[in-house]
Amino acid sequence: MKKHIYITAVIVLFTLTFTSCRMYSKSPKVSILTSKGILFNNEIFFIMHYKIFKQPKGIIKFPDGGLPKILIDEYYIVKYQQKYNGNPQGNKLICKIDSNYSHIDLQFVDISEYDGNLYFIIKYKNKEWKKLLYIINPKTGETIKKSKDYKIIKNNNEQNIISRKSTEEFVRFIYDYDKLGLKNPLDFMKLNDKNIKKVLLHDKLNGRMHTALIYYLIKNKKNKLLNEIEKENTDKYISGDIKYFKQGWTIEQLKEYYKSVK
Numbered sequence: 001m002k003k004h005i006y007i008t009a010v011i012v013l014f015t016l017t018f019t020s021c022r023m024y025s026k027s028p029k030v031s032i033l034t035s036k037g038i039l040f041n042n043e044i045f046f047i048m049h050y051k052i053f054k055q056p057k058g059i060i061k062f063p064d065g066g067l068p069k070i071l072i073d074e075y076y077i078v079k080y081q082q083k084y085n086g087n088p089q090g091n092k093l094i095c096k097i098d099s100n101y102s103h104i105d106l107q108f109v110d111i112s113e114y115d116g117n118l119y120f121i122i123k124y125k126n127k128e129w130k131k132l133l134y135i136i137n138p139k140t141g142e143t144i145k146k147s148k149d150y151k152i153i154k155n156n157n158e159q160n161i162i163s164r165k166s167t168e169e170f171v172r173f174i175y176d177y178d179k180l181g182l183k184n185p186l187d188f189m190k191l192n193d194k195n196i197k198k199v200l201l202h203d204k205l206n207g208r209m210h211t212a213l214i215y216y217l218i219k220n221k222k223n224k225l226l227n228e229i230e231k232e233n234t235d236k237y238i239s240g241d242i243k244y245f246k247q248g249w250t251i252e253q254l255k256e257y258y259k260s261v262k
Helices: 002-022 164-170 193-202 207-219 223-232 236-247 251-260
Strands: 029-040 043-054 069-081 091-096 110-114 117-125 131-136 143-147
Touching: 029 110, 029 117, 029 164, 029 207, 043 117, 043 164, 069 164, 193 207, 193 223, 207 223, 207 236, 223 236, 236 251
Parallel strands: none
Antiparallel strands: 029 043, 043 069, 069 091, 110 117, 117 131, 131 143
């Protein structure tokens, strides 16, 4: 009797595991959001929310679309050096932000004075749901936690504030995740030639994954596979990414290409 119960339990566990794996997309997606930035000389500091996830599919999408499977969910302080003229390799991570939070809405990250210097001011709730202010020195990553009643001195020098629209542009074309020290989204998918071709030509990915995969092909000199994809591809963004890497385009040239192709 016990043997039958054990076998049944194993079968049920296997079925649940197999089913749960099939309820999410095989390929991951990447989300990168940014806060406003602070300008010091030619360096811009901002906060970045980096997330890798898999989309739900099948029955778990009902009734409201379902919840994604979160693989990576991290916040970083990023330094962007303007001298790189828009090249995303000008980004450099300063530090990972303390993970004792429930959620940080980057839209409401403020920039104010503290002890005569400019700091990021984050209003957030920690895991115990206590409301706090998180005061972060952008240059060092040093943090100071205060209660929600702490009085903030508003910064009046708007010339030192960089808009979210601008900081979003600084991370728009990230592709070398390893160089930045971020967990590579490609680690969460099969990288054999057959699967890469299928994913690029038929799967609905976001542009960040397309770019990461094409960079992977270029970096690993998979020229035959890349040429096959280039011939069969009908997506203007994938075509643009390939030209960017193969012909050494600038970001500005890539943007102009996107505008010119309907």
